[in-house]
Amino acid sequence: MPAWLRRFGPLRLVPVPLLDKVVLHYYFLSAMVGALMNGAFSNGNMVLKKTLGATDIHLGVLHAIGAGSLLLGIIGSEMVSGRDKRPFILLMGILSRGIFLAFLFVNDVPGYIMLSAVFVVCNSLLIPAQTSLWHANIGQKTRNEMWGLSVSIGTFISMASAFAVGWLLDHNPYAYRYIFPVAGVLGIISTLILIRAPIRQRFKIKLDRRRFDARRVLVHPVQTFLALMKRDPLYLRFEAAFFLYGVAFMITAPLLPGYLSEVAHMNFKQASICEGVLFQAGSLLTPLWGRLMDRRTPTQLCAIVFALLACFPATLLLGPHMTRALNVPIAYGAYLAYALYGLAMAGLGVAWNLAPIVFAGKQDSSNYTGAHVTITGIRGVFAPIAGGALGETLGSHVPVFSASIVLFLCAAAGMLMLEKQLRARLKAAQEEEAQTPAPATSG
Numbered sequence: 001m002p003a004w005l006r007r008f009g010p011l012r013l014v015p016v017p018l019l020d021k022v023v024l025h026y027y028f029l030s031a032m033v034g035a036l037m038n039g040a041f042s043n044g045n046m047v048l049k050k051t052l053g054a055t056d057i058h059l060g061v062l063h064a065i066g067a068g069s070l071l072l073g074i075i076g077s078e079m080v081s082g083r084d085k086r087p088f089i090l091l092m093g094i095l096s097r098g099i100f101l102a103f104l105f106v107n108d109v110p111g112y113i114m115l116s117a118v119f120v121v122c123n124s125l126l127i128p129a130q131t132s133l134w135h136a137n138i139g140q141k142t143r144n145e146m147w148g149l150s151v152s153i154g155t156f157i158s159m160a161s162a163f164a165v166g167w168l169l170d171h172n173p174y175a176y177r178y179i180f181p182v183a184g185v186l187g188i189i190s191t192l193i194l195i196r197a198p199i200r201q202r203f204k205i206k207l208d209r210r211r212f213d214a215r216r217v218l219v220h221p222v223q224t225f226l227a228l229m230k231r232d233p234l235y236l237r238f239e240a241a242f243f244l245y246g247v248a249f250m251i252t253a254p255l256l257p258g259y260l261s262e263v264a265h266m267n268f269k270q271a272s273i274c275e276g277v278l279f280q281a282g283s284l285l286t287p288l289w290g291r292l293m294d295r296r297t298p299t300q301l302c303a304i305v306f307a308l309l310a311c312f313p314a315t316l317l318l319g320p321h322m323t324r325a326l327n328v329p330i331a332y333g334a335y336l337a338y339a340l341y342g343l344a345m346a347g348l349g350v351a352w353n354l355a356p357i358v359f360a361g362k363q364d365s366s367n368y369t370g371a372h373v374t375i376t377g378i379r380g381v382f383a384p385i386a387g388g389a390l391g392e393t394l395g396s397h398v399p400v401f402s403a404s405i406v407l408f409l410c411a412a413a414g415m416l417m418l419e420k421q422l423r424a425r426l427k428a429a430q431e432e433e434a435q436t437p438a439p440a441t442s443g
Helices: 018-041 044-051 056-080 085-105 109-137 140-171 173-195 214-218 220-231 233-263 268-295 298-326 331-360 365-394 398-435
Strands: none
Touching (some): 044 268, 056 365, 085 173, 233 398, 268 298, 298 398, 365 398
16 A cells, blocks of 8 residues: 555545455545546536527537436446456547547537546446446445545535635636536546545456346346336336436526526625535435435325425426515525425435346346336437527426426325335235245354
8 A cells, every 4th residue: 555545544444344445445535536526517508598698498408418428327337348447448448538638628518518428438337347347346244335425525625626616607607618627637646536436356357257248238127127127017107107207307407597696696705605615415305315314105205295396396496586575685595495406306316226236126127227227318319409499489487396296295295196006015915925934044
């Protein structure tokens, strides 16, 4: 271990095995440097709207590219299957972060969207390899706890970075042309730190290496998805309710920068508090949502989250009236809305990741998770563009936000309608497990 790494002390107090501790030094440093990049780029939508004058449709296209690129995670998983992940991480890391250097020369909407698209596409291909490397190289006993710790540390750094960049943009709205390239360099440094982490011996060997099979990547997931939906109608109805939430969430996304700048009259620093601080701060409450998930079914948790999410557009709609009645700045209404938004999205993250596992039971959960991601990608392609087009055509955010409230509440009601059936299913599974004889032990 290098001398500088031995002097890096935060993990000295973490009770993990020595090999995990050595690896985690690199992982945590990578996450901390990467969080600086993420925080800076969280101001990207406001730059596109406030500085470059993008329309709601432009923002809808950008959000659609970001959400639709989730489908590329399937391809990314296939591209690194059975291979050493580090060369792929290095390539995608340099491509996705290096593209930020081109912001030096971009001062128009099409160029901005194109560079952002390259970043989100390459990043979607990169995520499965990063996750796989983490799972393979960190012991099972400490893996989840350390992941949560790294996310918490990264969140604090990202919030600080978002606020600092917002402050800089208030002084010069075109400073993004220099800030984003610096953020890209930090992202590349983060990637270089990650791939230098020591790797467990058995993962250095290229095991079970397969040729890239386009049919397996493009056709098989669709076939598996259709078969699963036919075989498990309860999960189909769960995904239908989840789909409604997704549409409600995505149709508002392109209109939010315009609301913050034109309705709430926020500058970059104030907007960074909403999108970069309050929204991310909710993730710090993820452990509390996890405990609630332990005591509730996924449908109950989703119903609570969706009902809470309905309060987000409702608060944005009522914010100007409430703040006027209380004689406080209109920005305070947006702060309250985003605080609720961040809180709800933390719970959504728990439900998004764990619900497919609960429905899968003893079956392979990858098929359920794959179907979940597929549906997320499908609604992510059209919903933001539809929301942006409606906002642009009608010239108001009110109809779109109102429709979002209705869809959130319908999604919550849909989840509650499934509660009785899911409880019966889980109870039957528990009874079956209780009746299964324990395996005989020798000796």
